[in-house]
Amino acid sequence: MLRLYEAELRSRLLLGTARYPSPAVLTEAVRAAGAEIVTVSLRREAGGERAGQGFWSIVQSLVRDLGVRVLPNTAGCHSVKEAVTTAHMGREVFGTSWVKLEVIGEDETLQPDVFGLIEAARILLSEGFEVFPYTTEDLIVAERLLEAGCRVLMPWGSPIGSGRGLNNLFGLKALRARFAEVAMVIDAGIGVPSHAAQALELGFDAVLINTAVSQARDPIAMAAAFAQAVAAGRAAYLAGPMEPRDLAAPSTPLIGQAFLK
Amino acid sequence: MHILVNGDSREVRAADLAAALEELGYGGAVIATAVNGQFVPMGNRPTARLNEGDELEVLAPMQGG
Numbered sequence: 001m002l003r004l005y006e007a008e009l010r011s012r013l014l015l016g017t018a019r020y021p022s023p024a025v026l027t028e029a030v031r032a033a034g035a036e037i038v039t040v041s042l043r044r045e046a047g048g049e050r051a052g053q054g055f056w057s058i059v060q061s062l063v064r065d066l067g068v069r070v071l072p073n074t075a076g077c078h079s080v081k082e083a084v085t086t087a088h089m090g091r092e093v094f095g096t097s098w099v100k101l102e103v104i105g106e107d108e109t110l111q112p113d114v115f116g117l118i119e120a121a122r123i124l125l126s127e128g129f130e131v132f133p134y135t136t137e138d139l140i141v142a143e144r145l146l147e148a149g150c151r152v153l154m155p156w157g158s159p160i161g162s163g164r165g166l167n168n169l170f171g172l173k174a175l176r177a178r179f180a181e182v183a184m185v186i187d188a189g190i191g192v193p194s195h196a197a198q199a200l201e202l203g204f205d206a207v208l209i210n211t212a213v214s215q216a217r218d219p220i221a222m223a224a225a226f227a228q229a230v231a232a233g234r235a236a237y238l239a240g241p242m243e244p245r246d247l248a249a250p251s252t253p254l255i256g257q258a259f260l261k
Numbered sequence: 262m263h264i265l266v267n268g269d270s271r272e273v274r275a276a277d278l279a280a281a282l283e284e285l286g287y288g289g290a291v292i293a294t295a296v297n298g299q300f301v302p303m304g305n306r307p308t309a310r311l312n313e314g315d316e317l318e319v320l321a322p323m324q325g326g
Contacts, residue, residue, distance in 0.1 A: 043321065046267065052291070
């Protein structure tokens with residue numbers, strides 16, 4: 001079982017809800033993924049407009065029919081104040097103390113502003129939030145976030161929406177090894193199921209996928225493919241992968257080989 | 262008075278946030294509010310006074326990653 005704060009979960013695949021071709025496809029993709037957590041957000045709504053209200057009814061049906069939990073994000077926030085205020089607004093609307101904390105530092109890569117992230121995390125944790133910080137693989141940032149009280153880390157694989165997979169394998173392996181007991185969800189940059197399998201094989205606890213599913217030609221089929229990859233990656237991690245080596249090592253025993261020269 | 266609602270200039274007669282939201286067409290909607298960058302919880306809307314030039318943000322659930 002995966003434990004994220006007090007929640008115990010069977011699924012290790014978290015799914016974003018953005019950029020699906022239709023609400024029906026989103027719902028079926030969540031079902032196909034077997035996801036138990038979906039990420040959501042907040043945006044401006046004009047009076048009399050009902051875009052947000054329509055999405056609210058979809059969220060309610062996902063919660064009611066599929067039993068998912070929602071994880072509100074602070075996407076698009078560039079300052080500590082914005083992120084903290086957005087987290088409060090999300091807590092009221094979605095009725096959860098969970099927050100996927102994003103403090104964006106740079107628009108081209110959407111790289112986290114890790115200094116603002118730590119500051120915002122400290123504030124929100126002191127205000128009773130359960131913070132899921134979107135961070136980099138930096139060990140010292142991770143240490144500060146954990147010191148602040150975060151019990152989950154969400155390191156990036158590569159820039160949001162880039163589909164480039166695990167960009168810094170060495171850094172991610174070091175992070176995993178350094179904080180072996182901390183729940184870690186790879187968030188952002190995963191493009192295909194093999195990236196997700198690799199993350200789980202390395203010992204990461206879960207992955208959060210959005211664009212790779214929602215922008216696939218068939219999002220529902222891709223959600224199912226990711227579910228299989230995550231299950232395979234986790235099973236492989238538990239089975240203990242072999243250590244890679246630089247030179248060949250024959251798998252067929254040499255002893256008893258015929259002498260035919 | 263004039264206030265900014267999600268960045269757009271609007272004229273409202275109501276003096277408090279709860280009444281202003283009704284007037285602006287948000288009645289019954291699932292929303293969260295902030296005035297001048299400060300979160301205003303739902304329970305505080307009836308007593309939150311609005312002033313000329315206030316900046317009101319009204320946010321609703323939206324898809325997110």
